[in-house]
Amino acid sequence: MDSGISKIQFNSFNNPCRYIKLSNTTRMLPLRRNMYTRLSHLRRTAALSLLATALPSSAFGGNIILSAFAASTGTPTFGSLQHQHSPLSTHPFARPLFVRGGQNPMDTNTVRNMSSDKKYPQAPPAPTISPFSRPVKKVVVVGGTHGNEYTGVWCIKAIENQRETFNNKSASGDDATSDKSNGEDNINVFERFPSLDIDTLLGNPVAFMQNKRFVDVDLNREFSKEKLLCVPIDEETTEECDIRTDFCSDGNGAAAETLSSLPHEALRAREIECLLGPKFTTTSTSSDDDASYDNPAADIVIDLHTTTANMGISLIIPEGNAFMSAAAAYVMTKCREKYGVDGAQCLMHALPKRQDRMNLSSCGFHGFTIEVGPTPQGVLRHDVVEKTEVAMHALMEFLHLRNLELENAGANNGASAILDQLREIYPGGIVPCYRSAPAVRPGELSGKISWPNDATNPNFPALMVHRSLQDRDFHPLRTGDPLFVQLDGTIIPYDGSHGEEVHLIFVNEGGYYYASSGTGIGVAVKSQFDWLTGWFVVESDDEEGVVEEVVVEVKDSYE
Numbered sequence: 001m002d003s004g005i006s007k008i009q010f011n012s013f014n015n016p017c018r019y020i021k022l023s024n025t026t027r028m029l030p031l032r033r034n035m036y037t038r039l040s041h042l043r044r045t046a047a048l049s050l051l052a053t054a055l056p057s058s059a060f061g062g063n064i065i066l067s068a069f070a071a072s073t074g075t076p077t078f079g080s081l082q083h084q085h086s087p088l089s090t091h092p093f094a095r096p097l098f099v100r101g102g103q104n105p106m107d108t109n110t111v112r113n114m115s116s117d118k119k120y121p122q123a124p125p126a127p128t129i130s131p132f133s134r135p136v137k138k139v140v141v142v143g144g145t146h147g148n149e150y151t152g153v154w155c156i157k158a159i160e161n162q163r164e165t166f167n168n169k170s171a172s173g174d175d176a177t178s179d180k181s182n183g184e185d186n187i188n189v190f191e192r193f194p195s196l197d198i199d200t201l202l203g204n205p206v207a208f209m210q211n212k213r214f215v216d217v218d219l220n221r222e223f224s225k226e227k228l229l230c231v232p233i234d235e236e237t238t239e240e241c242d243i244r245t246d247f248c249s250d251g252n253g254a255a256a257e258t259l260s261s262l263p264h265e266a267l268r269a270r271e272i273e274c275l276l277g278p279k280f281t282t283t284s285t286s287s288d289d290d291a292s293y294d295n296p297a298a299d300i301v302i303d304l305h306t307t308t309a310n311m312g313i314s315l316i317i318p319e320g321n322a323f324m325s326a327a328a329a330y331v332m333t334k335c336r337e338k339y340g341v342d343g344a345q346c347l348m349h350a351l352p353k354r355q356d357r358m359n360l361s362s363c364g365f366h367g368f369t370i371e372v373g374p375t376p377q378g379v380l381r382h383d384v385v386e387k388t389e390v391a392m393h394a395l396m397e398f399l400h401l402r403n404l405e406l407e408n409a410g411a412n413n414g415a416s417a418i419l420d421q422l423r424e425i426y427p428g429g430i431v432p433c434y435r436s437a438p439a440v441r442p443g444e445l446s447g448k449i450s451w452p453n454d455a456t457n458p459n460f461p462a463l464m465v466h467r468s469l470q471d472r473d474f475h476p477l478r479t480g481d482p483l484f485v486q487l488d489g490t491i492i493p494y495d496g497s498h499g500e501e502v503h504l505i506f507v508n509e510g511g512y513y514y515a516s517s518g519t520g521i522g523v524a525v526k527s528q529f530d531w532l533t534g535w536f537v538v539e540s541d542d543e544e545g546v547v548e549e550v551v552v553e554v555k556d557s558y559e
Contacts, residue, residue, distance in 0.1 A: 002325065002382050006073045011199050019136050020225055022496060022540075031456070033495070034097050039141070039504075042296040043230065046531045050289060052123045055234060056080065056136075064330055066279030067416070073244050080409075080497070088157060100398040105532070122214050129525075130195055130420065131321070131322040131323045131534075132323060132326070132402070132416070133337060133406070134323075135195075135299075135402075135406050135407075136196070136300050136323075136366065136399045136402070137195070137196065137197050137298040137299055137401045137403070138197050138199070138297065138298050138299040138300075139196045139197065139198045139199070139200050139298070139299065139302065139396070139399065140198075140200070140201055140276055140298045140300070140301050140302070140364065141155070141156055141198065141200050141201070141302045141304065142156070142168065142200070142201045142202075142203050142301060142302065142303045142304065142360060142361070143155055143156040143157075143200070143201075143202060143203065143304045143382070144202045144204055144205070144207070144220055145203035145204060145220050145303055145305065146204065146207070146209045146213045146214065146218075146219070146220065146305065146511060147204045147205075147206070147207075147208040147209070147210060147212050147213060147214065147308050148207070148211050148212055148213050148215075148377040148378040149209065149304075149305055149306045149377065149386050150306075150379065150380050151304065151305075151372065151375065151380065151381070151384050152203075152303075152304030152305060152340055152388070153202065153208060153303055154380055154385055155385065155388055155389060156200035156201070156202065156304075158263060158389075159189060159198065160317060161202050161303050162188040162189055162190055162191075163190060163198075165188060166188060166190035166191060166234045182416075185386075185392055186290075187389075189393070189396060190478060192393075192397075192400075193396045193397065193400040194400075195398070195399075195400050195403040195404060195407070196396060196399060196400055196403070201272070201275075201276075201544050203219060203268075203272070203303075203360060203431055204219050204265065205269060206264060206268075207219070207253075211378045211516065212462050213377070213511055213517070214264075214514075214516070215263075215265060216263035216266075217262040217263045217264075217265045217266070218265065218511075218514065218516045218517040219265040219268060219269060219360065220303075220358070220359050220360055220445075220517075221358045221359075221445070221516065221517065221518075222263075222265050222266055222268075222269035222358065223269050223272075223273060223279070223357065223358050223359055223362055223363060224355070224356055224357065224358040225279065225280050225355040225356070227266065227269065227358065228269060228270055228279065228280075229274055230262070230266060231259070231266055231267060231270040232258060233267075233270060233274070248555045251390055251448065253303070258322070265496075269360075272360060272363060273363050275297065275363075276296060276297055276298040276301055276363040276364055277296040277297065277363045278296060278366075279296065279354065279355065279362065280354075280355050281364050284397065284459075294365065295365075296363065296364055296365050298364035298365065298367050299364060299366060300364050300365065300366040300367070300368060300399065301357070301360065301361040301362075301363055301364035301367050301368070302361070302367070302368050302369075302370065302392060303360050303361040303367070303368070303369045303370070304370050304388055304392065305369060305370065305372075306372055306373055306375045306384060306388075307371055307373035307374065307506060307511070308373060308374055308375065308376060308377060308473075308509055308510040308511070309373050309473050309505070309506045309507050309508060310373060310374045310471040310472070310473045310511045311345075311371055311372070311374070311473050311474075311505065311506065312339070312343050312344060312345065312372070312373070312375045312387075312473075313335050313339065313343060313345070313370070313371075313372050313387050313388075313390075313391050314344075314345050314346075314347050314348075314369070314370075314371040314372070314373075314505075314548075315328045315331055315332055315335075315344065315345070315346045315347065315369075315370060315391065316347045316348075316349065316368075316369035316370075316371055317346065317347075317348055317349075317350065317367075317368060317369075318348070318349050318357055318362070318367065319349065319351060319529070319534065319535060319536060320353075320355070320535060321366060321367075321534045322365050322531065322532060322533050322534035323366060323534075324367070324534065325348075325431070325529055325530070325531040325533075325534040326398075326422055326531045326532075327344070327368065327395055327398045327399070328346045328368070328399040328431070328433075328531075329395065329422055329425070329426055329431045329531045330395075330397075330418070330421075330422060331344075331391055331394040331395050331398065331432075332345070332346050333425055334390070334391075334394035334397075335390060335391055335394065336389075338389070338390060339390075343478050344391070344430065345434060345474055346431065346432070346433040346434070347433065347435075347436060347524065348433050348434070348435055348527070348529055348536070349434070349436050349445060350435060350436065350438060350536070351447055352535075354367075358445060359445060368395060369494075370386045370388055370391045371390060372384050372387045372391070372397075373414065376510075377510050392453065398418065401417075401418045401502075402416070402418055402419075405417070405418065405460045405517025422531060427535075428530075429530045429531050429532040430528050430529075430530060430537060431528060431529055431530075431531050432526070432527075432528050433527055433528060433529050434474065434503060434505065434524040434525065434526060434527060435524055435525050435527035435536060436522065436523070436524045437498055437502075437522075437523040437524060437525070437527075439518070441518060444451075444518035445518070446522060446523070446524070447522075448512070448518055448519070448520035448521055448522055448523060449483070449494075449496065449497070449498065449504075449520050449521045449523055450518075450519050450520035451463045451519060451520055453519065458515055459513050459514055459515070460513075461519070462487075463484035463485065463492065464484060464485045464486075465484065465485075465507065465508045466482040466483055466484060466485055466491065466523065467485075468481070469482070469483070469504060469507050469508075470507065470508060471507070472504070472507065473504060474503050474504075474505060474506050474524075474552070475503065475504065476501050476502070476503055477501070477502055477503070477504050478494070478495055478500060478501045479493075479495065479496035479500050479501075480494065481493060482490050482492050482494075498523045499525065502523050502524065502525055503523075503524050503525060503526060504520035504521050504522065504523065504524075505521075505523070505524050506521065506522040507521055508521070509521075509522070527536045
């Protein structure tokens with residue numbers, strides 16, 4: 001095949017294979033007619049793990065799932081695997097909308113829940129349908145959102161290896177789900193969690209091949225509604241143009257020019273959102289959360305990350321999602337049983353509106369991020385992979401057990417052993433966590449204490465993190481404590497700009513040396529949430545130990 005021509009087979013009922021022209025680049029995109037109307041086809045066929053790289057050509061066909069590494073390594077994906085694990089089937093249960101809502105997250109007025117003595121920094125929603133009544137079937141595990149974070153890529157490769165083992169057992173006539181004796185350190189997710197339809201996705205294949213965090217900008221900051229809408233997707237563009245190049249077969253130079261001028265990660269984010277979402281409705285102009293699309297292709301997106309900082313196992317979830325809050329409480333308990341109380345923490349971002357979340361996992365109906373460190377970039381460490389898999393398997397276990405309870409709801413009269421277990425572990429539903437500071441600068445998922453950059457290199461800090469803070473993530477920092485060091489050795493203390501006492505996260509994280517990721521040290525405060533609602537909770541004013549969550553205007557005092 002000519003190097004300038006690539007064959008792409010569409011996964012739809014009436015789209016034949018077509019040839020499109022590609023320039024001499026490692027980027028490639030399967031074009032789609034209408035990315036939103038085609039989602040109905042995807043649900044009836046398969047969720048595609050899309051590779052945007054010129055690795056061996058991949059075919060999207062049949063009633064199978066083409067996962068990231070089946071596509072990139074040449075694993076058989078044609079008729080021999082058809083009907084094997086895991087086809088995307090219609091959920092056997094009704095899928096009611098998950099009611100979200102509440103006051104403006106910046107509104108500090110505390111509202112008391114009428115059914116309890118809990119106090120919330122913002123009003124929790126009053127759902128008419130329980131957030132625990134919807135099964136989670138379609139699970140997408142993402143690795144390589146940042147191309148030089150190899151742990152997640154290893155984990156999704158391992159899942160694909162497990163898929164092959166599972167399918168081989170099925171093909172030989174063995175009961176692939178009967179052998180549960182592999183042990184905790186050698187779990188086959190398809191055997192252990194058969195109620196889950198698990199797929200994988202290589203987040204940023206181009207950056208992965210280059211061993212870089214990103215090509216142009218941080219992919220994990222490109223999924224807000226505002227940014228996604230910057231990538232024009234319509235019938236004319238997607239059918240006639242290769243949006244990775246300036247080529248349009250119909251001569252639509254304006255569309256091609258617009259698309260080719262965008263960062264690689266902006267385009268990749270739109271691809272992923274169309275694949276796992278859609279995240280929002282394209283017809284609504286509302287800024288409310290109701291504009292989010294509540295029936296995306298992925299029930300949950302599990303995004304696997306690593307950090308150079310000493311964060312241990314960090315479970316990152318958004319505020320306002322009760323089901324993910326319960327899942328995080330369960331996973332944190334399991335991880336602490338194995339690694340101790342300090343071995344796992346929960347970090348909640350105060351972003352209750354899904355359309356405002358800029359991270360990849362927000363494309364699914366639920367999003368869950370697992371971050372493990374410390375580990376260098378571009379390096380595989382066995383212990384870090386193990387910790388990541390322990391957390392991932394605990395999450396899958398929670399999802400699977402809850403699915404089984406929903407399947408047998410009639411027989412057990414609606415009782416839930418797994419939720420009762422959480423009630424016992426966390427009396428009153430209160431779970432300790434860390435609340436990230438609100439983002440105030442472009443590229444930030446959460447607030448940071450930013451450092452100035454060197455005049456000759458925007459990625460080189462002009463100040464160095466003080467040694468007393470190194471490897472002390474989740475430890476307190478108080479006004480006057482050493483923070484940065486200048487070239488002449490002068491120590492710059494913390495000035496209290498985020499509050500008298502804060503807890504630092506992602507201390508000296510290598511990825512935060514890049515402006516598009518948001519430079520600096522992450523800031524959080526100790527907090528707690530109610531796993532029954534997913535909202536932050538503060539203690540009553542008349543009780544001791546009131547949790548004070550200070551949000552102040554950030555000063556550029558270190559510039």
